[in-house]
Amino acid sequence: MSKINIYHLYPNHLNLYGDRGNMLALCRRAKWRGIGVDIIPVNPGDDIDFATCDLLFMGGGQDSDQKMVAEDLKGRSGEIRKAVENNMVIFAVCGSYQLLGSYYITAHDEKIEGLNIMDLYTEKGKGRLIGNAAINCTLWEPPRTLVGFENHGGRTYLGPNLQPLGTIIHGHGNNGTDKTEGAVYKNVIGTYLHGSLLPKNPLLTDFLLTKALAYRNQDTFLRELNDSLENKAHQAALKLAGS
Amino acid sequence: MEAENNQLLNKYVKAAEGRSAGLRLIGAIWIGKILIFLTRRLGRGGTTLPGRTALLIAPTLSFQLAGRLKQGSIVVTGTNGKTTTASLIKGILDKAGLKCIHNQSGSNMAWGVASTLIENCSWNGKMDSDIAVMEVDEGAFPGVTASLQPCGIVVTNIFRDQLDRFGEIDSIQALIKKGLDASPAGNFQIINADDPSLASLKSSKKTNRWTYGLELDLPPDDFQNTGRDIKTCPTCAHKLEYAKIYFAHIGHYHCPNCSYSRPEPDVKLTDRRVTGKGTNQIEVTLPDQKMDLEVPLLGIYNLYNVLAAIACARAFKISTRIICEALNNAAPSFGRMERFEKDRKEMIMALIKNPVGANEILRTILNHPGKITLVVAINDRIADGTDVSWLWDVDFEQLAAIKDRFSSVIATGLRAWDMAVRFKYAGFEAEQLQVEDDFARAVELGLEQTAPENKLFILPTYTAMLDIRRHLNNMGLGIPFWEEH
Numbered sequence: 193m194s195k196i197n198i199y200h201l202y203p204n205h206l207n208l209y210g211d212r213g214n215m216l217a218l219c220r221r222a223k224w225r226g227i228g229v230d231i232i233p234v235n236p237g238d239d240i241d242f243a244t245c246d247l248l249f250m251g252g253g254q255d256s257d258q259k260m261v262a263e264d265l266k267g268r269s270g271e272i273r274k275a276v277e278n279n280m281v282i283f284a285v286c287g288s289y290q291l292l293g294s295y296y297i298t299a300h301d302e303k304i305e306g307l308n309i310m311d312l313y314t315e316k317g318k319g320r321l322i323g324n325a326a327i328n329c330t331l332w333e334p335p336r337t338l339v340g341f342e343n344h345g346g347r348t349y350l351g352p353n354l355q356p357l358g359t360i361i362h363g364h365g366n367n368g369t370d371k372t373e374g375a376v377y378k379n380v381i382g383t384y385l386h387g388s389l390l391p392k393n394p395l396l397t398d399f400l401l402t403k404a405l406a407y408r409n410q411d412t413f414l415r416e417l418n419d420s421l422e423n424k425a426h427q428a429a430l431k432l433a434g435s
Numbered sequence: 436m437e438a439e440n441n442q443l444l445n446k447y448v449k450a451a452e453g454r455s456a457g458l459r460l461i462g463a464i465w466i467g468k469i470l471i472f473l474t475r476r477l478g479r480g481g482t483t484l485p486g487r488t489a490l491l492i493a494p495t496l497s498f499q500l501a502g503r504l505k506q507g508s509i510v511v512t513g514t515n516g517k518t519t520t521a522s523l524i525k526g527i528l529d530k531a532g533l534k535c536i537h538n539q540s541g542s543n544m545a546w547g548v549a550s551t552l553i554e555n556c557s558w559n560g561k562m563d564s565d566i567a568v569m570e571v572d573e574g575a576f577p578g579v580t581a582s583l584q585p586c587g588i589v590v591t592n593i594f595r596d597q598l599d600r601f602g603e604i605d606s607i608q609a610l611i612k613k614g615l616d617a618s619p620a621g622n623f624q625i626i627n628a629d630d631p632s633l634a635s636l637k638s639s640k641k642t643n644r645w646t647y648g649l650e651l652d653l654p655p656d657d658f659q660n661t662g663r664d665i666k667t668c669p670t671c672a673h674k675l676e677y678a679k680i681y682f683a684h685i686g687h688y689h690c691p692n693c694s695y696s697r698p699e700p701d702v703k704l705t706d707r708r709v710t711g712k713g714t715n716q717i718e719v720t721l722p723d724q725k726m727d728l729e730v731p732l733l734g735i736y737n738l739y740n741v742l743a744a745i746a747c748a749r750a751f752k753i754s755t756r757i758i759c760e761a762l763n764n765a766a767p768s769f770g771r772m773e774r775f776e777k778d779r780k781e782m783i784m785a786l787i788k789n790p791v792g793a794n795e796i797l798r799t800i801l802n803h804p805g806k807i808t809l810v811v812a813i814n815d816r817i818a819d820g821t822d823v824s825w826l827w828d829v830d831f832e833q834l835a836a837i838k839d840r841f842s843s844v845i846a847t848g849l850r851a852w853d854m855a856v857r858f859k860y861a862g863f864e865a866e867q868l869q870v871e872d873d874f875a876r877a878v879e880l881g882l883e884q885t886a887p888e889n890k891l892f893i894l895p896t897y898t899a900m901l902d903i904r905r906h907l908n909n910m911g912l913g914i915p916f917w918e919e920h
Contacts, residue, residue: 204666205666207828208595209822209824210824210825210826210827210828211827212659212827212828213824213826213827213857213860216827216860217860220860254604254605255605256605256667256672322821322822323821324821341821341822341823341824343822386822386824387822387823387824388824388827391827391856391857391860392853392856418865421852421855421856421859421865421868421870422856422859424852424855424870425852425853425855425856427852428850428851428852428853429852429853432815432849
């Protein structure tokens, strides 16, 4: 039987916007196909071995939590980067997405050093970017839609060679100006979208599962599921984002 | 801060003393009263538009009218429990013979407060009421406190709620602090001792502070309590330790690093027995005496509301005899575990709006024996919170663990499909789930699928609750809130 080890980073601190929904989507959709899932919660100060991690999930947190997390992760950035170069999967939402870049300036003008995994940085902006959002996600060709909700004060700018996760159909995206949303580097996906994102976008959930299986050279075939509820929620959210 | 507050108050006083202020006030009252009449004729509650319009005409309206109340006003704020707490306080004040006004519809923004004042004054702005009890939204709290200059403030708790409006939990705490600072010196402040984010808040002025808390041993359960957002000491940021946790971050906490710990409450709940009807029989210990009472409200979270009301009444020097009499007859407020009955089927409507509050409702549902039908109505209008991701922080898994006891589970509202997906991932079978976009039809469906003597639970968000309640009123069940006394 195939098995995926999901490391859930700081579940008590990075869980602001229904991030439990993302974890639940990954676990359920794996288990419905008979794929085993081990969830390993990682808490601040824990001794972790990224060599056994297939998929690292990082949720959103408040500024105060994020600072603590950045501090705790500092010593581990080398390990994580090495795993990323080997194609380990990371899915990071909102505050954690910001931490994947080079730095992040908080609403109180504090500069938080990032993990330097993706070529991006985050400045503070005037007002928060809040609301339903929909993007054309270029992980697929032709692109497919992703729907979610964004709520961020930071404005994220991507380096010239970094691919965005998609282009904005409705909403603000990375910075409210360049129409991009999220970022993709190797098997690392960062995004501002929550809602929760994965339950309503089963295509992305399955994409992450496939990549995690491939990372350990396991069978990547995913049996088709009945996604009629998920797809209706997706369509309903797409419509709401446009209204 | 102090200077800023005084400036704000001076601005109010000056504006209210201006030559045209009197005329503006009367004009605003007339227009407000006419709009209340018209909106009610349209079958609406008349709580938003009249107040909003009147405040545009006379921005100091609330300050002026509240100043005419003989005993001033009491403001109740916090994430959960403010409606119930405010209505319990009103019940006690009524019993004590005070003429008390109250924004009972839960319209708790600045304009809702203004509408209530307009409705209860005469056409020339006379107030013959003694006191106002206003529940106030956390975001509106600093502004309303500055304008009402209340003689008392009650703060229930702080949880994650409507982050699309507030941004982060830290900012809710900052709003509460700002409101406490804007209140007049010498007033009384009733604070939940078991909430570590509140007990550390001190007003910059000298005030009369009362705290309340639970002293019970409760059995642990499987809830995950994702809404437990206060993890660190508010004074030194070290991780807090708990001797007891009642729910979320509410309990007996202390910081192992600095001296910060739960203050010894002035009003304590020292014993509790759940009766056959599910109501609470409780013993409350005050500094000078004990009270025994039976409160017809369900759930642990309501015990906090009861303690807050008792502390407030004691700060107002009302006798324990009157408090007991009032609380023994307390009815659930507007949409808070409100009961309706049709064809020997009991309907219980309980507002859900954030993870911690919703989890408390689920705990109460779990305690109901027998078959249950469930209708969950999720809207994402501004008053509901436009971000529905909080549904994923609610422990619906606890309901799925007893899924055989549900005759059916129906999702409705603007976000019905999101809710259906939430149920599916919680562990319900797809065949058990129904989606009905129209809430009136969803309620009827729920009733059809409930056998006599069984229960139908309806869990709506705020605007869905207003819609469903109106529908129930049209069916001849319950009465519109503006006709309640």
